[in-house]
Amino acid sequence: MNTYALFAEHNWSVLARHGCAGFIVPGGIVTDDTTKEYFQALLDRSALASVWHFENEDLVFKGLHHAYRFLLLTIGASDQADLVFYARRAVDLDDRWRHFALTPADFAALNPNTRTCPTFRSRRDADVNLAIYRRPACFGGKATRTGIHGA
Numbered sequence: 001m002n003t004y005a006l007f008a009e010h011n012w013s014v015l016a017r018h019g020c021a022g023f024i025v026p027g028g029i030v031t032d033d034t035t036k037e038y039f040q041a042l043l044d045r046s047a048l049a050s051v052w053h054f055e056n057e058d059l060v061f062k063g064l065h066h067a068y069r070f071l072l073l074t075i076g077a078s079d080q081a082d083l084v085f086y087a088r089r090a091v092d093l094d095d096r097w098r099h100f101a102l103t104p105a106d107f108a109a110l111n112p113n114t115r116t117c118p119t120f121r122s123r124r125d126a127d128v129n130l131a132i133y134r135r136p137a138c139f140g141g142k143a144t145r146t147g148i149h150g151a
Contacts, residue, residue: 002026005035012038012047012075020049020076027053027069030117040115042075043104049074051117052093053085060089079103083126085119100126109133 004025011021030039030051042048052072056064080101084093092098100123102110110118110133120126 004029005038008035008073009038012042015075018077020074022050022072022074024070025073027071029073030071031119033114033116036115039117043107046077046079046104047075048081049076049078050082051084052087053083053119054087058088080106083117083120086121097122097124099123102126106130 008023008025008029011023015021029035039048050072051074054060054070054072056068056070057066059066061068061070080103083100083102084098087093087098098121100120102118107117110129118126118129120129
């Protein structure tokens, strides 16, 4: 049984009003359908500070499979989140082009139906996608329950 979602919720529930917490959890905490309500609640309350996503290809955690994905999640008051995806080593966090910031409105524009976190490899990827998704005429209007393309 995976208890990481309970662990993440507990960390948030015991957080002081102006406090912050950072912890290591599986990557799915921000991308999976089963935890999207937790993720959306963080966004709704401007409580997502950073998401630094790692692949275990360099065996940072030697006991885990090389394809395992985990992240360093920081929660606490923040108007925007600092995101990095597909890092393999801590030194990858030094690469400023891998970092991109998203506001709650940006998350809503990018994934209005799934309410999960989009993953991009660079700031440029995030900027291009935001430019596309901010143009509703390109997709025929507002997203619906059946999908942005009406399918």
